Amino acid sequence: MEGKRVEMSQIRKGPWKAEEDEVLISHVKKYGPRDWSSIRSKGLLQRTGKSCRLRWVNKLRPNLKNGCKFTAEEERVVIELQSQFGNKWAKIATYLPGRTDNDVKNFWSSRQKRLARILQNSGTPSSYSKSPKIKKEVPVFHNVPALEAPKFSSSMEEASYSKGQSCSSSYIDNSETTKLEQLPDLVNPKLYNIDANGAQLELMSRGQNPYAEAQPQFFFPQIPQPQPYLTLSLESQDLLAKFEDPYFSQVFAPMDVPELGSGHVGQPFLEPVRCSGFGAREETDNPVTPDTFFDDFPADMFDHMEPLPSPSE
Protein backbone atom coordinates (compact mmCIF):
# COMPACT_ATOMS: atom_id res chain seq x y z
CA MET A 1 0.00 0.00 0.00
CA GLU A 2 2.71 2.38 1.04
CA GLY A 3 4.79 1.29 -1.89
CA LYS A 4 1.87 1.89 -4.16
CA ARG A 5 1.48 5.39 -2.82
CA VAL A 6 5.12 6.13 -3.47
CA GLU A 7 4.77 4.69 -6.92
CA MET A 8 1.78 6.90 -7.63
CA SER A 9 3.64 9.96 -6.47
CA GLN A 10 6.28 9.28 -9.09
CA ILE A 11 3.83 9.59 -11.90
CA ARG A 12 4.45 12.71 -13.85
CA LYS A 13 1.58 14.93 -14.87
CA GLY A 14 1.20 18.11 -16.77
CA PRO A 15 2.69 19.28 -20.02
CA TRP A 16 4.93 16.94 -21.93
CA LYS A 17 8.57 17.71 -22.50
CA ALA A 18 10.25 17.20 -25.82
CA GLU A 19 12.38 14.43 -24.34
CA GLU A 20 9.32 12.59 -23.19
CA ASP A 21 7.82 12.92 -26.63
CA GLU A 22 10.94 11.44 -28.12
CA VAL A 23 10.80 8.48 -25.79
CA LEU A 24 7.18 7.92 -26.60
CA ILE A 25 7.74 8.19 -30.32
CA SER A 26 10.63 5.84 -30.09
CA HIS A 27 8.50 3.33 -28.23
CA VAL A 28 5.76 3.52 -30.83
CA LYS A 29 8.28 3.09 -33.59
CA LYS A 30 9.50 -0.07 -31.96
CA TYR A 31 6.33 -1.64 -30.72
CA GLY A 32 3.52 0.22 -32.38
CA PRO A 33 0.82 2.25 -30.71
CA ARG A 34 0.01 -0.27 -28.03
CA ASP A 35 1.20 -1.55 -24.67
CA TRP A 36 1.00 1.91 -23.27
CA SER A 37 1.26 0.79 -19.72
CA SER A 38 4.51 -1.00 -20.48
CA ILE A 39 6.15 2.33 -21.13
CA ARG A 40 6.05 3.07 -17.46
CA SER A 41 6.65 -0.48 -16.29
CA LYS A 42 9.83 -0.48 -18.35
CA GLY A 43 10.84 2.73 -16.69
CA LEU A 44 10.91 4.64 -19.93
CA LEU A 45 8.57 7.35 -18.72
CA GLN A 46 6.93 8.27 -15.45
CA ARG A 47 3.62 8.62 -17.18
CA THR A 48 0.55 6.48 -17.01
CA GLY A 49 -0.34 4.39 -19.99
CA LYS A 50 -3.39 6.49 -20.47
CA SER A 51 -1.38 9.64 -20.54
CA CYS A 52 1.00 8.16 -23.09
CA ARG A 53 -1.80 7.02 -25.29
CA LEU A 54 -3.49 10.40 -25.10
CA ARG A 55 -0.30 12.19 -25.95
CA TRP A 56 0.26 9.97 -28.94
CA VAL A 57 -3.28 10.11 -30.22
CA ASN A 58 -3.73 13.83 -29.79
CA LYS A 59 -0.32 15.27 -30.55
CA LEU A 60 2.30 12.88 -31.83
CA ARG A 61 0.40 10.72 -34.22
CA PRO A 62 1.34 11.33 -37.85
CA ASN A 63 -0.87 13.27 -40.21
CA LEU A 64 -2.47 15.35 -37.54
CA LYS A 65 -3.58 18.81 -38.43
CA ASN A 66 -2.05 20.36 -35.38
CA GLY A 67 -2.57 24.06 -35.17
CA CYS A 68 -4.88 24.23 -38.14
CA LYS A 69 -8.24 25.76 -37.56
CA PHE A 70 -11.26 23.84 -38.66
CA THR A 71 -12.15 24.61 -42.22
CA ALA A 72 -15.66 25.56 -43.13
CA GLU A 73 -16.20 22.12 -44.51
CA GLU A 74 -14.88 20.48 -41.41
CA GLU A 75 -17.15 22.60 -39.29
CA ARG A 76 -20.08 21.65 -41.39
CA VAL A 77 -19.20 17.99 -41.14
CA VAL A 78 -18.94 18.19 -37.39
CA ILE A 79 -22.25 19.95 -37.07
CA GLU A 80 -23.88 17.53 -39.41
CA LEU A 81 -22.49 14.47 -37.72
CA GLN A 82 -23.16 15.78 -34.26
CA SER A 83 -26.78 16.07 -35.20
CA GLN A 84 -26.70 12.47 -36.31
CA PHE A 85 -24.55 10.82 -33.70
CA GLY A 86 -24.72 13.12 -30.74
CA ASN A 87 -21.55 13.72 -28.76
CA LYS A 88 -19.76 10.76 -30.22
CA TRP A 89 -16.58 12.68 -30.79
CA ALA A 90 -14.44 9.71 -31.55
CA LYS A 91 -16.86 8.55 -34.17
CA ILE A 92 -17.16 12.00 -35.66
CA ALA A 93 -13.41 12.36 -35.72
CA THR A 94 -13.14 9.32 -37.96
CA TYR A 95 -14.79 11.36 -40.67
CA LEU A 96 -12.24 14.13 -40.34
CA PRO A 97 -8.77 13.07 -41.43
CA GLY A 98 -6.15 14.57 -39.22
CA ARG A 99 -8.55 15.53 -36.48
CA THR A 100 -8.81 13.88 -33.11
CA ASP A 101 -11.79 13.41 -30.91
CA ASN A 102 -10.27 16.01 -28.65
CA ASP A 103 -10.13 18.47 -31.52
CA VAL A 104 -13.73 17.87 -32.36
CA LYS A 105 -14.74 18.08 -28.74
CA ASN A 106 -12.90 21.32 -28.25
CA PHE A 107 -14.33 22.76 -31.40
CA TRP A 108 -17.81 21.84 -30.35
CA SER A 109 -17.56 23.15 -26.84
CA SER A 110 -16.10 26.41 -28.10
CA ARG A 111 -18.97 26.68 -30.46
CA GLN A 112 -21.46 25.91 -27.73
CA LYS A 113 -19.96 28.51 -25.48
CA ARG A 114 -20.08 31.03 -28.26
CA LEU A 115 -23.68 30.26 -29.02
CA ALA A 116 -24.65 30.44 -25.40
CA ARG A 117 -22.96 33.77 -25.06
CA ILE A 118 -24.53 35.08 -28.21
CA LEU A 119 -27.90 34.04 -26.95
CA GLN A 120 -27.28 35.77 -23.69
CA ASN A 121 -26.06 38.86 -25.43
CA SER A 122 -29.24 38.86 -27.44
CA GLY A 123 -30.81 40.25 -24.31
CA THR A 124 -29.31 43.58 -25.20
CA PRO A 125 -29.77 44.16 -28.90
CA SER A 126 -27.20 46.87 -29.12
CA SER A 127 -24.68 44.42 -27.82
CA TYR A 128 -24.48 42.81 -31.21
CA SER A 129 -22.54 45.62 -32.62
CA LYS A 130 -20.87 46.63 -29.44
CA SER A 131 -19.51 43.30 -28.48
CA PRO A 132 -16.27 42.99 -30.39
CA LYS A 133 -15.78 39.43 -29.33
CA ILE A 134 -18.66 38.40 -31.50
CA LYS A 135 -16.63 39.34 -34.49
CA LYS A 136 -15.63 35.72 -34.65
CA GLU A 137 -15.69 34.40 -38.16
CA VAL A 138 -18.48 32.02 -38.83
CA PRO A 139 -18.62 30.25 -42.12
CA VAL A 140 -21.48 29.95 -44.47
CA PHE A 141 -21.27 26.68 -46.22
CA HIS A 142 -22.16 27.46 -49.73
CA ASN A 143 -19.80 24.83 -50.83
CA VAL A 144 -20.74 21.50 -49.44
CA PRO A 145 -19.05 18.57 -51.06
CA ALA A 146 -20.54 15.23 -50.37
CA LEU A 147 -18.87 13.41 -47.57
CA GLU A 148 -16.60 10.69 -48.69
CA ALA A 149 -15.79 7.54 -46.87
CA PRO A 150 -13.08 8.22 -44.38
CA LYS A 151 -9.73 7.23 -45.72
CA PHE A 152 -8.59 6.36 -42.25
CA SER A 153 -9.73 6.58 -38.75
CA SER A 154 -8.35 9.09 -36.33
CA SER A 155 -7.54 6.18 -34.15
CA MET A 156 -5.66 4.32 -36.82
CA GLU A 157 -2.29 4.99 -35.38
CA GLU A 158 -0.84 2.37 -37.66
CA ALA A 159 -0.90 4.98 -40.41
CA SER A 160 2.62 5.31 -41.63
CA TYR A 161 4.44 7.13 -38.96
CA SER A 162 6.99 8.68 -41.24
CA LYS A 163 4.48 10.56 -43.31
CA GLY A 164 4.71 14.26 -43.01
CA GLN A 165 2.04 16.29 -41.36
CA SER A 166 -0.16 18.39 -43.45
CA CYS A 167 -2.99 20.80 -43.07
CA SER A 168 -4.46 19.83 -46.37
CA SER A 169 -7.52 17.74 -46.29
CA SER A 170 -7.73 14.57 -48.23
CA TYR A 171 -11.27 15.08 -49.21
CA ILE A 172 -12.11 18.70 -48.95
CA ASP A 173 -12.04 20.48 -52.20
CA ASN A 174 -12.32 24.20 -51.90
CA SER A 175 -12.21 24.66 -55.60
CA GLU A 176 -15.74 23.45 -55.99
CA THR A 177 -18.14 26.01 -57.16
CA THR A 178 -20.62 27.35 -54.71
CA LYS A 179 -23.73 25.30 -54.40
CA LEU A 180 -26.34 26.60 -52.07
CA GLU A 181 -28.45 23.66 -53.01
CA GLN A 182 -26.22 21.44 -50.97
CA LEU A 183 -26.72 23.21 -47.72
CA PRO A 184 -27.77 20.85 -45.02
CA ASP A 185 -30.95 21.31 -43.16
CA LEU A 186 -29.47 22.75 -40.06
CA VAL A 187 -32.26 25.09 -39.33
CA ASN A 188 -34.76 22.55 -38.24
CA PRO A 189 -35.85 23.85 -34.88
CA LYS A 190 -36.96 20.40 -33.86
CA LEU A 191 -33.36 19.40 -33.67
CA TYR A 192 -32.57 21.60 -30.78
CA ASN A 193 -32.82 21.27 -27.11
CA ILE A 194 -31.87 23.76 -24.51
CA ASP A 195 -31.65 22.77 -20.96
CA ALA A 196 -33.34 24.55 -18.16
CA ASN A 197 -30.65 27.09 -17.50
CA GLY A 198 -30.17 27.80 -21.12
CA ALA A 199 -26.48 27.24 -20.94
CA GLN A 200 -26.24 23.92 -22.63
CA LEU A 201 -27.34 23.90 -26.19
CA GLU A 202 -27.49 20.62 -27.82
CA LEU A 203 -29.05 18.77 -30.62
CA MET A 204 -31.87 16.47 -29.79
CA SER A 205 -31.41 13.98 -32.52
CA ARG A 206 -29.21 11.92 -30.26
CA GLY A 207 -30.64 8.49 -30.17
CA GLN A 208 -33.50 9.48 -32.37
CA ASN A 209 -31.80 9.25 -35.65
CA PRO A 210 -32.29 5.92 -37.34
CA TYR A 211 -28.77 6.14 -38.65
CA ALA A 212 -27.24 7.01 -35.34
CA GLU A 213 -26.64 3.49 -34.20
CA ALA A 214 -27.04 1.51 -37.35
CA GLN A 215 -24.24 3.03 -39.28
CA PRO A 216 -21.15 0.93 -39.85
CA GLN A 217 -17.66 2.24 -39.61
CA PHE A 218 -17.80 3.75 -43.03
CA PHE A 219 -21.32 4.93 -42.97
CA PHE A 220 -21.79 8.40 -44.24
CA PRO A 221 -24.33 10.89 -43.13
CA GLN A 222 -27.10 11.69 -45.45
CA ILE A 223 -26.97 15.15 -46.86
CA PRO A 224 -30.44 16.44 -46.32
CA GLN A 225 -32.51 18.10 -48.95
CA PRO A 226 -31.38 21.50 -50.02
CA GLN A 227 -32.46 24.75 -48.49
CA PRO A 228 -31.65 26.99 -51.41
CA TYR A 229 -32.71 30.16 -49.72
CA LEU A 230 -30.43 29.83 -46.78
CA THR A 231 -27.49 32.09 -46.71
CA LEU A 232 -27.11 32.59 -43.01
CA SER A 233 -24.14 31.27 -41.20
CA LEU A 234 -24.54 28.03 -39.39
CA GLU A 235 -24.59 29.71 -36.09
CA SER A 236 -27.20 32.11 -37.17
CA GLN A 237 -29.14 29.17 -38.41
CA ASP A 238 -28.75 27.53 -35.06
CA LEU A 239 -29.76 30.65 -33.32
CA LEU A 240 -32.72 31.32 -35.48
CA ALA A 241 -33.85 27.78 -35.09
CA LYS A 242 -33.73 28.21 -31.37
CA PHE A 243 -35.75 31.35 -31.57
CA GLU A 244 -38.45 29.41 -33.30
CA ASP A 245 -38.45 26.73 -30.72
CA PRO A 246 -41.19 27.27 -28.19
CA TYR A 247 -39.06 25.71 -25.52
CA PHE A 248 -36.34 28.09 -26.36
CA SER A 249 -38.79 30.90 -25.98
CA GLN A 250 -39.82 29.66 -22.61
CA VAL A 251 -36.29 29.35 -21.47
CA PHE A 252 -35.18 32.70 -22.68
CA ALA A 253 -38.32 34.67 -22.28
CA PRO A 254 -37.51 35.71 -18.74
CA MET A 255 -34.32 37.18 -19.97
CA ASP A 256 -34.14 40.78 -20.84
CA VAL A 257 -35.00 40.26 -24.44
CA PRO A 258 -37.86 42.53 -25.31
CA GLU A 259 -37.33 41.93 -29.00
CA LEU A 260 -38.09 38.29 -28.55
CA GLY A 261 -41.60 39.13 -27.69
CA SER A 262 -42.54 41.28 -30.61
CA GLY A 263 -42.69 39.12 -33.63
CA HIS A 264 -44.58 36.38 -35.31
CA VAL A 265 -43.51 32.87 -34.79
CA GLY A 266 -44.50 30.81 -37.72
CA GLN A 267 -43.72 33.46 -40.23
CA PRO A 268 -41.02 32.60 -42.66
CA PHE A 269 -38.09 33.52 -40.60
CA LEU A 270 -35.36 33.17 -43.11
CA GLU A 271 -35.73 35.47 -45.99
CA PRO A 272 -34.26 34.48 -49.32
CA VAL A 273 -31.25 36.61 -48.82
CA ARG A 274 -28.56 35.66 -51.27
CA CYS A 275 -25.03 36.48 -50.33
CA SER A 276 -25.86 39.98 -49.40
CA GLY A 277 -25.69 41.77 -46.14
CA PHE A 278 -24.32 39.79 -43.30
CA GLY A 279 -22.48 36.62 -43.88
CA ALA A 280 -21.17 37.23 -47.32
CA ARG A 281 -17.83 38.84 -46.96
CA GLU A 282 -14.79 37.37 -48.51
CA GLU A 283 -11.81 36.29 -46.60
CA THR A 284 -8.30 35.57 -47.65
CA ASP A 285 -7.99 32.09 -46.27
CA ASN A 286 -11.32 30.83 -47.23
CA PRO A 287 -13.18 32.62 -49.94
CA VAL A 288 -16.41 31.05 -48.93
CA THR A 289 -16.00 31.97 -45.33
CA PRO A 290 -18.00 35.04 -44.56
CA ASP A 291 -17.83 37.27 -41.62
CA THR A 292 -19.97 36.54 -38.68
CA PHE A 293 -23.52 37.61 -38.88
CA PHE A 294 -23.87 39.35 -35.62
CA ASP A 295 -21.89 42.42 -36.41
CA ASP A 296 -24.09 43.07 -39.32
CA PHE A 297 -27.16 41.72 -37.70
CA PRO A 298 -30.25 43.50 -38.88
CA ALA A 299 -31.64 45.54 -36.09
CA ASP A 300 -35.10 44.22 -36.82
CA MET A 301 -34.03 40.66 -36.89
CA PHE A 302 -36.32 39.66 -34.08
CA ASP A 303 -39.29 41.56 -35.32
CA HIS A 304 -40.82 38.45 -36.77
CA MET A 305 -41.34 36.79 -33.47
CA GLU A 306 -44.52 36.25 -31.64
CA PRO A 307 -45.05 37.80 -28.26
CA LEU A 308 -43.92 35.43 -25.62
CA PRO A 309 -46.32 34.18 -23.05
CA SER A 310 -45.65 35.56 -19.67
CA PRO A 311 -44.05 33.15 -17.23
CA SER A 312 -47.29 32.98 -15.36
CA GLU A 313 -49.05 31.78 -18.47
Add this chain to the structure above:
DNA sequence: AAATGCGTCAACCGCCGGAGA
Protein backbone atom coordinates in the same frame (compact mmCIF):
# COMPACT_ATOMS: atom_id res chain seq x y z
C1' DA B 1 -0.16 49.98 -19.41
C1' DA B 2 -3.11 47.29 -16.70
C1' DA B 3 -7.35 44.81 -16.24
C1' DT B 4 -10.71 42.04 -18.09
C1' DG B 5 -13.07 38.86 -21.05
C1' DC B 6 -12.96 35.33 -24.18
C1' DG B 7 -11.25 31.50 -27.16
C1' DT B 8 -8.26 27.75 -27.76
C1' DC B 9 -5.82 23.94 -26.48
C1' DA B 10 -3.70 20.29 -23.77
C1' DA B 11 -4.26 17.31 -20.30
C1' DC B 12 -6.63 15.03 -16.49
C1' DC B 13 -10.51 12.51 -14.45
C1' DG B 14 -14.04 9.18 -14.09
C1' DC B 15 -16.72 5.79 -16.24
C1' DC B 16 -17.30 1.90 -19.03
C1' DG B 17 -16.48 -2.29 -21.65
C1' DG B 18 -13.52 -5.99 -23.19
C1' DA B 19 -9.91 -9.31 -22.42
C1' DG B 20 -7.50 -12.30 -19.74
C1' DA B 21 -6.39 -14.69 -15.40
Add this chain to the structure above:
DNA sequence: ATCTCCGGCGGTTGACGCATT
Protein backbone atom coordinates in the same frame (compact mmCIF):
# COMPACT_ATOMS: atom_id res chain seq x y z
C1' DA C 1 -18.57 -16.31 -12.46
C1' DT C 2 -15.68 -12.95 -10.68
C1' DC C 3 -11.90 -9.90 -10.47
C1' DT C 4 -8.34 -7.03 -12.31
C1' DC C 5 -6.14 -4.54 -15.72
C1' DC C 6 -6.04 -1.87 -19.74
C1' DG C 7 -7.59 1.03 -23.24
C1' DG C 8 -11.16 4.07 -25.16
C1' DC C 9 -14.25 7.71 -24.61
C1' DG C 10 -16.69 11.92 -23.09
C1' DG C 11 -16.70 15.64 -19.80
C1' DT C 12 -14.19 19.02 -17.52
C1' DT C 13 -10.59 22.09 -16.15
C1' DG C 14 -6.74 25.15 -16.08
C1' DA C 15 -3.13 27.59 -18.52
C1' DC C 16 -2.13 30.58 -21.98
C1' DG C 17 -2.56 34.10 -25.49
C1' DC C 18 -5.04 37.61 -27.75
C1' DA C 19 -8.30 41.40 -28.17
C1' DT C 20 -10.66 44.93 -26.12
C1' DT C 21 -11.69 48.35 -22.64
